[in-house]
Amino acid sequence: MSLEMTESRHPQDDDYPIKPSHGSSGTMIGRRVEDGADGGHPRSFFTRRRKVVLAGSVILTLAAVGGLICLLVKKPWSAQGGQSPFGHHGAHDDYSDGKGGQNGNSGTLPRFSPASAVSISNSVRCNAYTPALDQPFLYGQQPxxxxxxxxxxxxxxxxxxxxxxxxxxxxxxxxxxxxxxxxxxxxxxxxxxxxxxxxxxxxxxxxxxxxxxxxxxxxxxxxxxxxxxxxxxxxxxxxxxxxxxxxxxxxxxxxxxxxxxxxxxxxxxxxxxxxxxxxxxxxxxxxxxxxxxxxxxxxxxxxxxxxxxxxxxxxxxxxxxxxxxxxxxxxxxxxxxxxxxxxxxxxxxxxxxxxxxxxxxxxxxxxxxxxxxxxxxxxxxxxxxxxxxxxxxxxxxxxxxxxxxxxxxxxxxxxxxxxxxxxxxxxxxxxxxxxxxxxxxxxxGYRWDGTFQSEEDRLAGKPLEEAACEPAKNGHIEGYCSCQTQNRVGSYSxxxxxxxxxxxxxxxxxxxxxxxxxxxxxxxxxxxxxxxxxxxxxGWIPKDANSRPGGCKALGRPIQPFQED
Known part of the structure; x- marks a missing residue:
């Protein structure tokens, strides 16, 4: 994640520790990288189908080009007659482009191609606690x-x-x-x-x-x-x-x-x-x-x-x-x-x-x-x-x-x-x-074992911070200050x-x-x-996010309503 860090204010302030984590627009609809074509550069709809287009009459060619312009100006799914890709008759699954994929992923299609269309229902819902997709999610009332x-x-x-x-x-x-x-x-x-x-x-x-x-x-x-x-x-x-x-x-x-x-x-x-x-x-x-x-x-x-x-x-x-x-x-x-x-x-x-x-x-x-x-x-x-x-x-x-x-x-x-x-x-x-x-x-490096130093501190010649694991305070427990040990799940008690x-x-x-x-x-x-x-x-994250056995109340620290100081 980050290369530069700042210190958060005192933990009792109404603040939080920051995360220094890692850390002209207009892509044409239907463009994608094609293997072995143009050195990997995206190719246009017209280029990929030029033989078919040129084989037609002048009128058909103009119509095809006109249709393409409409497709690019309109929304990506206008090629499907205005039908929603997520509606009752929209695109959803079956993504094979003939190349196959890895780990059950069958490849990609040009964006919302009619060839990917399958019927789905907006009544699908992820679980009993959540509205179906055709119903609004009540933000602020439902987490x-x-x-x-x-x-x-x-x-x-x-x-x-x-x-x-x-x-x-x-x-x-x-x-x-x-x-x-x-x-x-x-x-x-x-x-x-x-x-x-x-x-x-x-x-x-x-x-x-x-x-x-x-x-x-x-x-x-x-x-x-x-x-x-x-x-x-x-x-x-x-x-x-x-x-x-x-x-x-x-x-x-x-x-x-x-x-x-x-x-x-x-x-x-x-x-x-x-x-x-x-x-x-x-x-x-x-x-x-x-x-x-x-x-x-x-x-x-x-x-x-x-x-x-x-x-x-x-x-x-x-x-x-x-x-x-x-x-x-x-x-x-x-x-x-x-x-x-x-x-x-x-x-x-x-x-x-x-x-x-x-x-x-x-x-x-x-x-x-x-x-x-x-x-x-x-x-x-x-x-x-x-x-x-x-x-x-x-x-x-x-x-x-x-x-x-x-x-x-x-x-x-x-x-x-x-x-x-x-x-x-x-x-x-x-x-x-x-x-x-x-x-x-x-x-x-890492704060935990005392090897971390930001680029700014390094250039300023500042010394390393003391290891956050605090070996003296924690009795120099074997492996406690080792990041290698801390990353080894099998060692977790x-x-x-x-x-x-x-x-x-x-x-x-x-x-x-x-x-x-x-x-x-x-x-x-x-x-x-x-x-x-x-x-x-x-085992440290519940198998159902909606049914959590632990938390603040379970630990005897129920969350109190906010009140002005």
Whole structure:
């Protein structure tokens, strides 16, 4: 995750420890990367079918071209006669393109091609606690209980180390450097293989079976094409997989929060934005302003894509931008950007229509957003809650870590809901140390064992912080301060597993004092404390999110209603 850190305020403040995590727009409908064609460059509808078109008469050719223009100007699903891809006669399943896929994923189709159409019913529901897809989800009355599909359409080294490790010696640290090193053709092959295997239809089925009702899907700006010469990402390809994910979500009655996770120039300088290092977004430079404008263009394009008939049922929330590092930027400038982006969003959807708009708190703290954009049309605030990126909170005793959500985070959610408006937690995990491989970025070490140092501190010649595991305080227990041991699930005692269960469930209780939560992440390759699926398999996450045996009340710390001091 992050390369640069800041300290949160005292834990009793109405704030929270920040997460320093990793860390012209207009993609044509029907464009996709074709194997062995144009060196991997996307090819247009006309090019792929030129023999058929040229074989016809002049009149038929003009009609075909005219039809294509209409298709590109209209919404993506207008090729289906205006029928919803998620309605009673819309596209949903059967994605084979003749190439096959991996792990049960049968490949991708051009966006909402008529060949993918199957009949589904909007009456499908993910569980008995959640309305059917043709009924509104009552945000604020019914809690969001969801997971993130992180590491899928935006690569992260800590989620899938195996994708990056063959190239670490060549200074690969993020999707930007990986794509630049490999070049378009090889990067496309590697990334498409990853897309096919990391998330499949079985992923959505299991999410449904665990009692969850929402999925948050991060996507980078490169999914929408129109890249600058110095942006070596694979363009367009991930958009096909996003749309495939929406089809699967619809099949299992799950609602999706699509979210722009990486912006041109990088909105935070962390690897999960696509490019680690310098922030080149709204940083006070002409290029930073240009990247802010480009980001709004991508936001508009993504919103237009989500305006198809029936899409409101499966994608009722939209994350405008993930984790902009507002604490490092000029607040007035980012406030203006948020207001403009939200206004453009409602210009597209119309008043009272389209998905909720979700903005991130930028690591300023929830109280800093009280009174911002009052009376907006379905605007929500997203905060990411972690103990482990704070040098003080990571040192809390296990008892204090379990109680902290009940006592502090629950109050913060209630206060923000009252003084800003609807507030949700877009990311949290079961982790109580920062030992996950590459969590803080490649080569930056870990607070837990005393090896972590930010780039800023390193350049300033500052000494390393004392190990957060506090070996002297904890009796120099063998293996306790070893991140290798902490990552080894087989070494977890029953007592520790009980603690993880309590900590996870008190967080869920606290975050449901607002709109609810999305766990980060649905799975990882090597870090079980960040994997919802592993947590269920190992016993510290309930098998049904709607039937939780633990939590604040069960531990004798029922959440108290918020009152002004």
């Amino acid at each position: 969001i209980r969801g997971v993130n599909l992180g590491g899928w359409l935006v690569l992260e080294p800590f989620i899938t180390p195996s994708v990056f490790e063959p190239f670490l010696s060549q200074n690969v640290t993020d999707e930007y450097s990986l794509s630049k090193l490999l070049g378009l053709e090889k990067a496309t092959a590697l990334i498409q293989k990853h897309y096919d295997s990391w998330v499949t239809e079985a992923t959505f089925k299991r999410i449904r079976d665990l009692g969850l009702n929402h999925v948050r899907i991060p996507v980078g700006f490169w999914a929408l094409g129109n890249l600058a010469p110095d942006e070596p990402y694979v363009p367009d390809l991930s958009l096909d997989y996003l749309l495939q994910g929406l089809r699967w979500a619809a099949k299992y009655g799950l609602r999706v929060m699509v979210e722009l996770h990486g912006a041109p120039g990088s909105q935070n300088g962390w690897n999960h934005s696509g490019r680690a290092g310098k922030i080149g977004w709204l940083d006070g430079t002409a290029e930073g302003e240009k990247n802010g404008e480009r980001t709004i263009a991508y936001v508009k394009q993504l919103l237009q894509l989500l305006q198809g008939p029936g899409m409101e049922h499966v994608s009722p929330m939209f994350g405008i931008l993930n984790e902009p590092a507002i604490f490092l930027l000029e607040r007035e400038r980012t406030d203006r950007w948020y207001k403009e982006a939200f206004a453009e969003m409602r210009n597209i959807t119309g008043s009272g229509k389209g998905p909720w708009g979700v903005i991130h708190d930028g690591f300023l703290g929830l109280t800093q957003w009280e009174g911002f954009m009052p009376h907006s049309d379905r605007l929500a605030l997203d905060v990411h809650q972690y103990l482990i990126f704070d040098h003080s909170l990571i040192r809390f005793s296990r008892k204090d870590q379990v109680n902290f959500p009940c006592d502090v985070w629950s109050r913060n959610m209630q206060q923000s809901t009252l003084k800003f408006g609807p507030t949700l937690v877009g990311e949290f995990s079961s982790a109580t140390n920062d030992c996950a491989t590459y969590l803080n970025g490649i080569g930056f 029953q007592e520790y597993r009980k603690f993880l269960s309590d900590f996870t469930q008190t967080q869920m209780d606290a975050f449901e004092q607002g709109m609810g939560w999305f766990y980060w992440n649905f799975k990882t390759e090597t870090s079980a404390l960040w994997s919802y699926f592993d947590g269920v398999d190992q």
